[in-house]
Amino acid sequence: AQTVTQSQPEMSVQEAETVTLSCTYDTSESNYYLFWYKQPPSRQMILVIRQEAYKQQNATENRFSVNFQKAAKSFSLKISDSQLGDTAMYFCAFMWGAQKLVFGQGTRLTINP
Amino acid sequence: EAQVTQNPRYLITVTGKKLTVTCSQNMNHEYMSWYRQDPGLGLRQIYYSMNVEVTDKGDVPEGYKVSRKEKRNFPLILESPSPNQTSLYFCASSLSGTGTQYFGPGTRLLVL
Numbered sequence: 001a002q003t004v005t006q007s008q009p010e011m012s013v014q015e016a017e018t019v020t021l022s023c024t025y026d027t028s029e030s031n032y033y034l035f036w037y038k039q040p041p042s043r044q045m046i047l048v049i050r051q052e053a054y055k056q057q058n059a060t061e062n063r064f065s066v067n068f069q070k071a072a073k074s075f076s077l078k079i080s081d082s083q084l085g086d087t088a089m090y091f092c093a094f095m096w097g098a099q100k101l102v103f104g105q106g107t108r109l110t111i112n113p
Numbered sequence: 114e115a116q117v118t119q120n121p122r123y124l125i126t127v128t129g130k131k132l133t134v135t136c137s138q139n140m141n142h143e144y145m146s147w148y149r150q151d152p153g154l155g156l157r158q159i160y161y162s163m164n165v166e167v168t169d170k171g172d173v174p175e176g177y178k179v180s181r182k183e184k185r186n187f188p189l190i191l192e193s194p195s196p197n198q199t200s201l202y203f204c205a206s207s208l209s210g211t212g213t214q215y216f217g218p219g220t221r222l223l224v225l
Contacts, residue, residue: 047213
């Protein structure tokens with residue numbers, strides 16, 4: 001069975017700092033996809049970034065980037081120049097097959113002014 | 114505007130009273146899914162659908178039913194709700210099997 005673990009239930013940083021959220025997963029699948037979703041207080045699930053396992057290059061989206069270590073089954077999210085609007089719950093997710101998706105427990109991130 | 118809509122957004126009901134949460138997408142997506150979110154557990158997949166009349170169980174299907182009679186709609190049915198089904202429910206859709214899922218706004222359900 002596929003599992004996703006986020007070992008940091010809560011994190012807190014100052015505005016403009018860089019923060020890294022951890023995610024590890026366990027799978028025997030060779031083809032899969034990894035995601036980070038953001039859930040602000042509005043509860044809306046917002047895609048932050050997506051990584052295809054067959055791509056060695058780490059995905060980036062503006063201030064958001066990932067460190068994908070396939071052999072270690074690690075998929076961390078780095079947020080640079082953090083902003084107050086980054087305050088949210090962040091979920092790591094693993095997808096395999098056709099739309100089989102497993103989420104981690106989430107990390108609550110607070111950006112302080 | 115491309116979106117996934119869910120109704121109702123909030124619902125309070127009593128044990129055993131059948132209810133349906135509707136989900137609709139206007140993006141012509143093939144795949145649709147239902148999730149529940151509970152504190153400390155993240156989101157867990159209930160059911161998913163690959164196309165009209167094609168559905169399959171996710172990780173926590175017990176107590177739920179779904180149907181996909183039209184491509185755009187994917188209702189979630191609780192035939193006899195129980196308090197342990199109190200949760201935040203999300204519908205999502207995706208263009209393809211490997212596509213990114215786009216989520217609806219969520220439905221908060223309280224079963225008394």
